[in-house]
Amino acid sequence: xxxxxxxxxxxxxxxxxxxxxxxxxxxxxxxxxxxxxxxxxxxxxxxxxxxxxxxxxxxxxxxxxxxxxxxxxxxxxxxxxxxxxxxxxxxxxxxxxxxxxxxxxxxxxxxxxxxxxxxxxxxxxxxxxxxxxxxxxxxxxxxxxxxxxxxxxxxxxx
Ligand code: 4NP
Numbered sequence: 001x002x003x004x005x006x007x008x009x010x011x012x013x014x015x016x017x018x019x020x021x022x023x024x025x026x027x028x029x030x031x032x033x034x035x036x037x038x039x040x041x042x043x044x045x046x047x048x049x050x051x052x053x054x055x056x057x058x059x060x061x062x063x064x065x066x067x068x069x070x071x072x073x074x075x076x077x078x079x080x081x082x083x084x085x086x087x088x089x090x091x092x093x094x095x096x097x098x099x100x101x102x103x104x105x106x107x108x109x110x111x112x113x114x115x116x117x118x119x120x121x122x123x124x125x126x127x128x129x130x131x132x133x134x135x136x137x138x139x140x141x142x143x144x145x146x147x148x149x150x151x152x153x154x155x156x157x158x
Contacts (some may be wrong), residue, residue, distance in 0.1 A: 001035045001046055002030075002031060002032055003031065003033070003035050003080050003081070003150065004032075004034075004035070004078060004080050004157075005023065005032065005033070005035070005055060005079065005080065005082075005083070005084045005122050005150075006034075006035050006037060006071075006078075006079040006081070006082075006083070007019035007020045007023065007035070007036040007037075007080045007083050007085070007109070008036065008037050008038070008073055008082060008083065008084050008085065008089050008093060009038055009039075009041055009070065009084075009085040009086070009121070009123070010039055010040050010085075010088070010123065011040055011043045011125065012036055012037050012040075012043055012048045012068040012069060012070070012121065013038070013039030013043045013046055013047070013048050013052065013068050013151065014048070014049045014051070014052050014124055014125050014132070014135070015052075015085045015123065015124070015135060015139070016036035016037065016038065016085060017036050017048040017052055017063050017066045018048070018052045018055070018056055018063065018069075018132075018135065018136060018139055019036060019062070019083070019085070019109065019121075019139045019142075019143065020034050020035060020036035020138070021056050021061045021062070021063035021066070022059075022061060022139050022140055022143050023092060023146065023147070024145045025061050026143055026144070026147045027147060027150070029053075029112075031156045032148065032150070034153060035079070036039045036066070036079075037070060037071040037072075037075065038068060038071065039068055039070070039071050039088075039089050039092040039093065040070065041070045043068035044068050044069060045067055045069075046067065046068040046074075047060055047065075047066065047067060047068075047074070048063050048064070048066055048068075048113070049066060049125070049132075051124070051129055051132040052132060053065050054129070054132075055129070055132045055133055055135075055136045056057060056136070057137065059140075065134045066080050071092075071093060071096075072096075073096050073097075073098075073102075075113055076096075076097060076099070076102035076105060077102075079105065079146055080105065081105060081107070081150075082106045082107070083106075083108070083109040083146075084106060084107070084108055085108075085109055085120065085121040085123075086108075086120035086122075086123065087108070087118060087120060088120060090107075090108060090142070093106050093122045094106060095145065098102060100110055109121060109139075109142050109146075110138070110142055112145040112146050113141055113142045113145045115131055121135060121138055121139065121142075123137065139148070
């Protein structure tokens, strides 16, 4: 059975589609399913922000076909790991969790890289292309750390 991972931000057009595309490019798709969602409804059906599409394509990753969708409680059942870009996204999802088992699937994405520091992926929506490049670099490092952790867990039968 595949391990399912969900990346979550507010709008699902800047950070989480980038995180989805980067992580997917690093994992074998016969073993992992990667998706993304936003806690807000603002951008349902929208493609990623043009600046996210651009920064990804500069690194050889095509996210132009992704479309925004809103996080929903059934995602707690469908996914094994749910990663929030920031603490507001995490809090919004935890409010929708009615089981401990579901709440325990939610973590900050940067927790793997900076344990215990409550580090957030900054929202680049009102920023510049440079902010999107910095978000890419952060997501690239965070997903490297995540891939190591996930492949270790699989190798140890967890
Ligand atoms: P994201 O960025 O959460 O990284 O997709 C945002 C996108 C849209 C809005 C806010 C943040 N918005 O307010 O529409």
